[in-house]
Amino acid sequence: MSLEIFWEKALEQTRLSIDDESLYPLKTDIITSDLYEKDDFIIRKLDTSKFNKKKLYGPKQNPFSPWEKILEIDKIDNNHQLILNKYPVQKGHILLITNSWQPQNGWIDINDWNAIKKVNKDTSGLWFFNSSPIAGASQPHRHFQLLRRSKDEISCPREKWFLEMKLVKDCDSKLKKNIIVSKFNFLENSSSLLELYLELCKKLGLGDPIKDRKPRYPYNLLITNKWIAIIKRSNDNIHGFSINGLGFAGYLLVTEKSDINYLKKFGPEKLLECFV
Structure with a gap:
């Protein structure tokens, strides 16, 4: 049974960081039933009414070099550090970052996998x-994000979809043509x-590090205790929605810029197709 030492430290640093006004939790309202x-x-709607614009000075050129000490959770071997996400989507939103500069758009390497394994244990x-x-x-700057889940909790709303998805390329779904899933x-x-x-990565057409200095296409990576998925991307912002790995x-x-009518008419899965 895992001890969840990192999780407990994340919760403690969250408390301290909020008291110090160094953390800006995203306040949202669930509006799923209104649209789907x-x-x-x-589906959540972002509440911007509590944003303190006087204190949000904008991101540093590299906020991880150095990271804010109050956000620090623990050192992971010699190459990585656990810190809190300054703008968490849930309580205890964890970032695993490289100590020295590594590009986010480069290949994930053996040191990264060592660190991910250690944290996940x-x-x-x-x-x-x-x-x-x-x-x-x-x-x-290279960083991985972790949203802690309890033992009996599903990893995400789309878990069943990923578990049932077959590794086939000749399908009608544009979404499935640009996603590859495997047991993990x-x-x-x-x-x-x-x-x-x-x-x-190679099967999805992202290339390989022997021939390519970095992956040929942008992508999202999702990892759980049961499965791993890679999503090949083509766009970031369409119909007023900005989608990262969490969207998939x-x-x-939903923000004030989002086209709610499009989402309500065509549904979330059709929206995701616009981003692959």
């Missing part, structure tokens, strides 16, 4: 990675996890 009948998406949940701005990344087991060694990641996991965020 099924349960495979959760203690605190697990839904991991997601956005490879570039077109895939929803807000920072160019964190008990495998890091080399095997790296090999699986690279194999899936089933979490949609």
